[in-house]
Amino acid sequence: MSVVAASQVDRRTLIRQSARKSHRRRQIAGVVAAALCGLGLCIALVPLISIVALTVSKGIAAWSVDFFTRLPTPAGIPGGGIVNALVGSLIIDGLAAVMALPVGFIVALFLAEHEGRLANTVRFVVDVAAGLPAITIGLFAYAIVVLPEGHFSALSASVALAVLMLPIAIRAGETAIRTVPQDLWEAGIALGIRRARVARSLVIVSALPGLVTASLLAISRAIGEAAPLLFTAIGSQVFATSLGQPMASLSLVVYFDGIQPYPDLQRTAWGTALTLLVIVMLLNVSSRLLARRMRRFTR
Amino acid sequence: MTGGRDRRRLTRHLRLGDRAYRRVLQGFGVFVLVIFVAVGATLFIQAWPAFKHSGPGFVTGTTWDPSHAIYGAVPFIAGTLFTSAIGLALAIPIGIGAAIFLAEYAPRRISGALGMLVELLAAVPSVVYGLWGFLVLGPIFQNTIEPRLSWLPFAHGAPLPVGLLLAGVILAVMVLPTIVAVTRDLANAVPATSREAVFGLGGTRWQMVRTAVLPAIRTGVVGAVVLGLGRALGETMAVTFVIGNTNAVPNSLIAPAQTMASLIANEFTEATEPFHASALLGIAVLLLVIAVIVNALARLLVWSVSREVRETV
Amino acid sequence: MTGTPLKTFFAPDSRSTVAAEAEARPAPAITVRGLGVRFGSKLALSGVDMDFPTGRITALIGPSGCGKTTLLRSLNRLHDTTPGARVLGSVHLGDLDVYAPEINPTEIRARIGMVFQRPNPFPTLSIYDNVVSGLRLNGIRKKAILNDAAESALQSAALWDSVSHKLKTSAMRLSGGEQQRLCIARALAVEPDVLLMDEPTSALDPIATSRIETLLRALVKQVTIIIVTHNMQQAARVSDYCAFLMVEEDRVGHLVEEGLTLQIFSKPADPRTEEYVTGRIG
Numbered sequence: 097m098s099v100v101a102a103s104q105v106d107r108r109t110l111i112r113q114s115a116r117k118s119h120r121r122r123q124i125a126g127v128v129a130a131a132l133c134g135l136g137l138c139i140a141l142v143p144l145i146s147i148v149a150l151t152v153s154k155g156i157a158a159w160s161v162d163f164f165t166r167l168p169t170p171a172g173i174p175g176g177g178i179v180n181a182l183v184g185s186l187i188i189d190g191l192a193a194v195m196a197l198p199v200g201f202i203v204a205l206f207l208a209e210h211e212g213r214l215a216n217t218v219r220f221v222v223d224v225a226a227g228l229p230a231i232t233i234g235l236f237a238y239a240i241v242v243l244p245e246g247h248f249s250a251l252s253a254s255v256a257l258a259v260l261m262l263p264i265a266i267r268a269g270e271t272a273i274r275t276v277p278q279d280l281w282e283a284g285i286a287l288g289i290r291r292a293r294v295a296r297s298l299v300i301v302s303a304l305p306g307l308v309t310a311s312l313l314a315i316s317r318a319i320g321e322a323a324p325l326l327f328t329a330i331g332s333q334v335f336a337t338s339l340g341q342p343m344a345s346l347s348l349v350v351y352f353d354g355i356q357p358y359p360d361l362q363r364t365a366w367g368t369a370l371t372l373l374v375i376v377m378l379l380n381v382s383s384r385l386l387a388r389r390m391r392r393f394t395r
Numbered sequence: 396m397t398g399g400r401d402r403r404r405l406t407r408h409l410r411l412g413d414r415a416y417r418r419v420l421q422g423f424g425v426f427v428l429v430i431f432v433a434v435g436a437t438l439f440i441q442a443w444p445a446f447k448h449s450g451p452g453f454v455t456g457t458t459w460d461p462s463h464a465i466y467g468a469v470p471f472i473a474g475t476l477f478t479s480a481i482g483l484a485l486a487i488p489i490g491i492g493a494a495i496f497l498a499e500y501a502p503r504r505i506s507g508a509l510g511m512l513v514e515l516l517a518a519v520p521s522v523v524y525g526l527w528g529f530l531v532l533g534p535i536f537q538n539t540i541e542p543r544l545s546w547l548p549f550a551h552g553a554p555l556p557v558g559l560l561l562a563g564v565i566l567a568v569m570v571l572p573t574i575v576a577v578t579r580d581l582a583n584a585v586p587a588t589s590r591e592a593v594f595g596l597g598g599t600r601w602q603m604v605r606t607a608v609l610p611a612i613r614t615g616v617v618g619a620v621v622l623g624l625g626r627a628l629g630e631t632m633a634v635t636f637v638i639g640n641t642n643a644v645p646n647s648l649i650a651p652a653q654t655m656a657s658l659i660a661n662e663f664t665e666a667t668e669p670f671h672a673s674a675l676l677g678i679a680v681l682l683l684v685i686a687v688i689v690n691a692l693a694r695l696l697v698w699s700v701s702r703e704v705r706e707t708v
Numbered sequence: 709m710t711g712t713p714l715k716t717f718f719a720p721d722s723r724s725t726v727a728a729e730a731e732a733r734p735a736p737a738i739t740v741r742g743l744g745v746r747f748g749s750k751l752a753l754s755g756v757d758m759d760f761p762t763g764r765i766t767a768l769i770g771p772s773g774c775g776k777t778t779l780l781r782s783l784n785r786l787h788d789t790t791p792g793a794r795v796l797g798s799v800h801l802g803d804l805d806v807y808a809p810e811i812n813p814t815e816i817r818a819r820i821g822m823v824f825q826r827p828n829p830f831p832t833l834s835i836y837d838n839v840v841s842g843l844r845l846n847g848i849r850k851k852a853i854l855n856d857a858a859e860s861a862l863q864s865a866a867l868w869d870s871v872s873h874k875l876k877t878s879a880m881r882l883s884g885g886e887q888q889r890l891c892i893a894r895a896l897a898v899e900p901d902v903l904l905m906d907e908p909t910s911a912l913d914p915i916a917t918s919r920i921e922t923l924l925r926a927l928v929k930q931v932t933i934i935i936v937t938h939n940m941q942q943a944a945r946v947s948d949y950c951a952f953l954m955v956e957e958d959r960v961g962h963l964v965e966e967g968l969t970l971q972i973f974s975k976p977a978d979p980r981t982e983e984y985v986t987g988r989i990g
Binding site for chain 3: 503588589591592593594598599602607610611
């Protein structure tokens with residue numbers, strides 16, 4: 097047997113021995129690692145479950161017919177409700193959606209169909225803007241609406257939320273339009289370039305479920321925001337009679353009532369928090385279900 | 396989608412009507428760009444008086460005293476950085492561990508259900524986190540946790556239901572869902588062929604995770620972490636509930652403090668002193684700049700991940 | 709087209725004649741009895757009895773879905789990592805019962821190596837780290853041993869000359885054929901008794917393919933090779949022994965016939981084998 101072959105056989109035995117000897121250690125290391133990861137999962141789940149469980153239990157205690165149909169009462173006086181906040185959130189977010197979604201989807205169409213420096217710049221800026229702190233956007237709306245007008249208003253709040261919703265509408269919208277199958281777009285072009293615009297509306301119609309999903313996501317994000325409303329709509333104890341007045345909102349109620357030392361106000365805060373949670377979860381779950389149904393239809 | 400090049404070729408042959416259409420679309424794109432740039436510009440213009448008044452002392456000063464028109468942002472920069480650091484320090488190991496467990500060890504159905512639960516929790520509004528943090532976690536911290544921490548050198552002070560550590564923990568809870576969801580998705584996307592390579596050589600399951608999965612998801616996880624950092628830095632409502640509204644550089648983990656965002660939330664509506672409102676807008680500008688840098692970084696990281704994936708395919 | 713002249717694919721000087729080989733058939737490296745594999749409720753393979761001779765290349769051929777890859781993966785217990793998969797029957801590596809409950813699959817896999825269809829070097833590791841990854845996974849850390857093993861394995865894979873000066877560069881910079889040879893080197897570094905190859909050249913261009921085929925004829929002196937291939941000509945070029953598997957409407961994947969490659973391709977015993985090797989089916 098040559099020297100080379102001998103050393104190779106030695107190496108082979110060495111490898112086999114090492115494999116056998118190290119196996120115990122490797123298995124134990126694996127069990128420890130898996131246990132640590134499992135521990136991480138348990139630790140992660142505890143606060144998340146606690147938030148949902150407590151919001152539900154403490155919030156349900158506040159829910160009643162009065163809660164949803166009456167105006168707020170001062171601390172210590174029972175029978176108050178959040179009806180103005182419900183309506184206020186609806187109005188402010190509805191207006192914001194009307195402002196942001198059409199613009200957002202048109203830009204989404206632009207990004208989906210065009211390439212080049214402008215499109216790439218827009219996409220990059222939109223992605224970065226998605227992470228802008230909500231309070232800075234609120235201050236922006238304050239500066240361009242509240243200051244010139246001289247008073248706080250629901251309109252300024254809608255402007256703030258619209259700017260907040262734009263990046264979500266644009267990104268999710270672009271994804272929705274891009275998933276429209278290529279042949280649909282080509283069929284439209286084949287009908288004659290002059291009809292391309294009509295063909296494009298074909299594309300938009302078939303992207304509709306995706307656009308609805310994008311809308312639900314954007315609205316769900318906006319409804320939960322309080323920071324941009326602090327200096328724009330600033331909240332109210334009554335119904336607003338116009339868009340140019342301060343307006344109540346669910347998210348603001350959670351904040352203003354929650355930090356007060358009065359138990360009944362805190363209870364209202366929990367009830368409002370549960371209301372917000374239910375709305376947001378409904379929006380998210382429906383957008384998810386819609387997305388799943390959409391996936392079943394695209395080939 | 397492979398339509399890009401074809402679409403470009405076809406748009407080159409557009410007739411007049413369609414060229415106008417294209418201009419309109421481009422116009423909207425520019426409009427949106429203008430809006431976002433305007434956000435930064437407007438804040439800067441409004442903040443300018445305070446910047447001019449305080450000079451570089453705005454960013455280096457440690458005193459915030461509106462009644463004497465002294466505006467130094469250091470306490471709030473410190474508060475923001477410390478709370479975000481605590482938040483990430485907790486969320487990263489816990490989040491990655493949880494995600495790896497879900498992706499590699501949990502049975503498929505449980506992993507799917509828990510994964511969806513975690514993702515839905517990412518949609519919980521910040522005010523709800525804040526309320527829970529203030530009314531539930533705060534008392535727990537005050538009565539149970541903080542007294543136990545007094546042996547740590549930097550955790551001295553009276554236990555309160557507010558403070559730096561509490562805010563950091565709340566931020567960790569808020570950032571967790573993002574980190575868990577992204578890491579789990581990335582781990583699930585690692586192809587079976589990489590995993591089988593490790594098994595084929597005689598590796599154990601954990602060795603497979605360490606050799607085939609973790610290195611492959613490294614860049615993507617860093618991107619998710621940076622995104623989480625961006626969210627933590629700008630978080631207002633949850634932090635405002637529990638930070639303690641104290642305008643001083645915190646000298647202890649459990650001391651009350653103030654972040655840039657919570658300062659604005661707490662003081663803006665009562666800002667009547669000269670330059671006060673403008674100074675608060677200056678703080679907003681600082682916050683904006685930091686958030687933009689962090690988010691741009693995250694974006695670039697995510698881009699480099701997708702480029703890597705395209706090159707190896 | 710009967711009496712197929714596939715003999716023309718053979719290089720008569722590199723293989724023994726049928727008669728001489730029949731007398732000198734080497735002892736089996738792996739013995740398989742009654743082997744079957746079930747995925748959940750679906751049976752994918754059943755009743756395979758065969759021996760894989762030591763120091764020879766055995767090819768598993770057959771139409772797609774016939775179970776050849778399933779058979780291959782049951783040899784190194786790779787099905788253990790698939791939830792719901794159950795292996796029936798027995799596999800013996802020499803005297804060792806591969807599926808004995810007291811045996812760790814990882815031990816088996818250090819003795820029976822595997823090369824996969826698409827080259828799968830670890831993308832974040834250098835060429836050197838890729839080659840020695842198997843050794844490191846099995847607990848070997850000494851630099852001297854790793855260096856020796858790396859050089860030896862890369863030499864065996866005919867890769868040493870082209871990469872010895874750039875061992876620390878990323879493995880992903882290599883071409884497809886080079887990456888596959890890197891994977892072969894990686895598997896060889898652990899000094900297995902048997903090397904399993906699952907269609908190792910199907911993702912490569914013809915030049916890289918022929919390089920690897922030449923490599924295999926040289927490698928067989930060090931290690932027993934079992935190769936799954938859907939390319940009949942490759943089986944004829946490269947292997948000493950062949951096993952033909954088949955799946956039919958009313959029968960799950962099963963072994964039809966096995967024996968010397970020369971025999972299978974010139975005078976197959978089963979008519980289905982003849983139909984497959986003459987290209988009438990599959």
